[in-house]
Amino acid sequence: MPAYPMPSRVAGPLTRARDWLDARGRPAWIIAMVLGFVFFWPLGLALLGYMIWSKRMFSCKNRASDVRYYAPSTGNSAFDAYREETLKRLEDEHREFVDFLQKLREAKDKAEFDQFMQNRGDKPEASQSA
Numbered sequence: 001m002p003a004y005p006m007p008s009r010v011a012g013p014l015t016r017a018r019d020w021l022d023a024r025g026r027p028a029w030i031i032a033m034v035l036g037f038v039f040f041w042p043l044g045l046a047l048l049g050y051m052i053w054s055k056r057m058f059s060c061k062n063r064a065s066d067v068r069y070y071a072p073s074t075g076n077s078a079f080d081a082y083r084e085e086t087l088k089r090l091e092d093e094h095r096e097f098v099d100f101l102q103k104l105r106e107a108k109d110k111a112e113f114d115q116f117m118q119n120r121g122d123k124p125e126a127s128q129s130a
Contacts, residue, residue, distance in 0.1 A: 012072070022056075029056055 021028045029051055037044030050056075073080050 026056065 021032060029047070033044050033047040033051065035044075036047045071083070
């Protein structure tokens, strides 16, 4: 659940618009921002601020992990609670897995760097013999 919940009549269309733009990539966000500046400059400024704040302006590779699943209420509160709990658990597991992969990459990089430094230290320097 977001820190500042928005009414569903506002959050639903905004979430769908964000997902639609995300599906089309960074050029769609830039076009939307430019059109916002052309037709109503505060909207363009708001889009620019959102793009910078959400890192859509600079990076696109990790966006799939940031997209939250959205579905309207089914009317069955027990099912909705179960679905929300399951999705939260899956998102947490995904985040933990991504963190684990990052740690593996860092360990591999450190091992390669340590091996490089060890190999570099084993070579006699040519400048000392001259």
